[in-house]
Amino acid sequence: MEREAASGVRLKTDVVVIGAGQAGLSAAYHLKRLGCVPVRGFVVLDQSPSPGGAWQFRWPSLTLGTVNRIHDLPGMRFADVVPADAREAQASVAVPRYFAEYERRFELPVYRPVHVTVVCERDGRLVVEADRLTLSARGIVNATGTWETPYIPAYPGAERFRGRQVHTKDYRTPGEFAGRHVVIVGGGISAIQLLDEISRVTSTTWVTRRPPEFRTGPFDEEAGRAAVKLVEERVRRGLPPQSVVSVTGLPVTPRIEAMRERGVLKRLPMFSDIVPEGVRWPDGTVLRADVILWCTGFRSALDHLAPLGLREPDGGIVMTGRLATQVAKDPRVHLVGYGPSASTIGANRAGNAAATELLAFLESSAPIA
Ligand SMILES: Cc1cc2nc3c(=O)[nH]c(=O)nc-3n(C[C@H](O)[C@H](O)[C@H](O)COP(=O)(O)OP(=O)(O)OC[C@H]3O[C@@H](n4cnc5c(N)ncnc54)[C@H](O)[C@@H]3O)c2cc1C
Numbered sequence: 001m002e003r004e005a006a007s008g009v010r011l012k013t014d015v016v017v018i019g020a021g022q023a024g025l026s027a028a029y030h031l032k033r034l035g036c037v038p039v040r041g042f043v044v045l046d047q048s049p050s051p052g053g054a055w056q057f058r059w060p061s062l063t064l065g066t067v068n069r070i071h072d073l074p075g076m077r078f079a080d081v082v083p084a085d086a087r088e089a090q091a092s093v094a095v096p097r098y099f100a101e102y103e104r105r106f107e108l109p110v111y112r113p114v115h116v117t118v119v120c121e122r123d124g125r126l127v128v129e130a131d132r133l134t135l136s137a138r139g140i141v142n143a144t145g146t147w148e149t150p151y152i153p154a155y156p157g158a159e160r161f162r163g164r165q166v167h168t169k170d171y172r173t174p175g176e177f178a179g180r181h182v183v184i185v186g187g188g189i190s191a192i193q194l195l196d197e198i199s200r201v202t203s204t205t206w207v208t209r210r211p212p213e214f215r216t217g218p219f220d221e222e223a224g225r226a227a228v229k230l231v232e233e234r235v236r237r238g239l240p241p242q243s244v245v246s247v248t249g250l251p252v253t254p255r256i257e258a259m260r261e262r263g264v265l266k267r268l269p270m271f272s273d274i275v276p277e278g279v280r281w282p283d284g285t286v287l288r289a290d291v292i293l294w295c296t297g298f299r300s301a302l303d304h305l306a307p308l309g310l311r312e313p314d315g316g317i318v319m320t321g322r323l324a325t326q327v328a329k330d331p332r333v334h335l336v337g338y339g340p341s342a343s344t345i346g347a348n349r350a351g352n353a354a355a356t357e358l359l360a361f362l363e364s365s366a367p368i369a
Pocket of ligand 1: 020058067115116143343344345
């Protein structure tokens with residue numbers, strides 16, 4: 001990276017990729033494949049302490065056998081690093097091992113831990129300010145995922161609750177809840193998995209806003225594409241993205257069948273407020289609870305992009321480009337792992353589209369390094 005002491009911006013490159021999860025690594029791989037030179041042409045900044053994206057922080061009981069499916073990054077098979085039959089391996093160990101090997105094999109210029117605090121515009125360039133350095137770039141691929149921004153919906157009385165409130169992000173093992181009554185909130189895959197584990201060691205109540213939609217029968221590629229398309233249409237219109245899983249429904253696995261048989265899949269509608277000793281429904285029924293576990297998902301971590309003014313007045317970001325990775329208001333900015341690409345396969349494809357389109361856009365105004 002070129003030094004530029006006078007302006008106060010110390011390092012100069014063409015493209016900064018922010019985040020080194022599946023989406024950021026895919027973008028970095030394709031930038032390099034397309035001839036962009038590491039460091040002078042692009043760098044990757046990642047705030048995590050080591051390779052693995054958010055996978056390194058996932059709870060220990062999430063194994064390769066219990067995740068949906070982790071798709072290979074472009075150019076290197078997962079099975080080259082982790083044996084295909086390692087179903088019991090912790091995802092938080094196996095995936096980081098694969099990512100570390102991937103970064104090494106393709107000599108990707110990943111700098112960590114570097115936390116990007118803000119991205120703004122100065123003299124026609126994008127200034128990326130991080131805790132340890134400042135970069136000046138011509139384009140950004142933002143791949144910061146969602147793990148850093150857990151979402152807990154507001155319910156009246158939450159601050160008066162005498163028990164513990166925990167988000168999926170904080171979950172480690174079911175043992176910590178033994179002997180307590182746990183209310184599990186949420187209708188997604190994480191809620192179901194944690195309900196399964198916790199209900200084996202203590203009593204639980206499961207509540208969701210809408211009745212969960214269980215999906216039987218095969219979920220083929222065509223159905224997957226149709227689900228992604230729905231989310232893509234939303235972001236093209238500038239609406240907040242829904243998770244891909246929220247439109248695919250919950251697959252009925254042998255594990256879910258077993259939960260049904262154990263009688264733990266009895267879902268209640270959402271409570272209306274939280275009282276000091278538990279939760280309360282609109283008809284006044286109170287359920288005593290020691291823990292509320294919010295499996296209510298995550299939001300995209302985009303606060304550092306606020307100075308660029310990418311959002312519309314209603315808060316959404318209008319996306320464009322082949323796979324809707326490009327911000328319509330500022331074509332120098334791509335969001336990958338966002339909306340329709342918030343899955344390992346989606347992140348792979350988005351990384352390719354973003355690298356290709358961003359380089360073409362930058363090349364059309366001036367040659368890239
Ligand atoms: C519990 C759980 C299970 C899942 N299971 C599956 C599955 O089985 N199959 C599947 O396809 N998908 C699954 N997903 C979704 C999938 O993990 C992600 O969509 C996918 O890995 C894409 O990751 P990403 O690169 O967008 O984000 P991440 O993996 O979150 O990576 C983002 C990176 O950006 C860094 N970062 C964030 N903010 C900053 C900043 N300001 N400055 C610098 N760096 C920053 C973070 O430290 C992190 O390293 C699951 C998600 C969850 C929560």
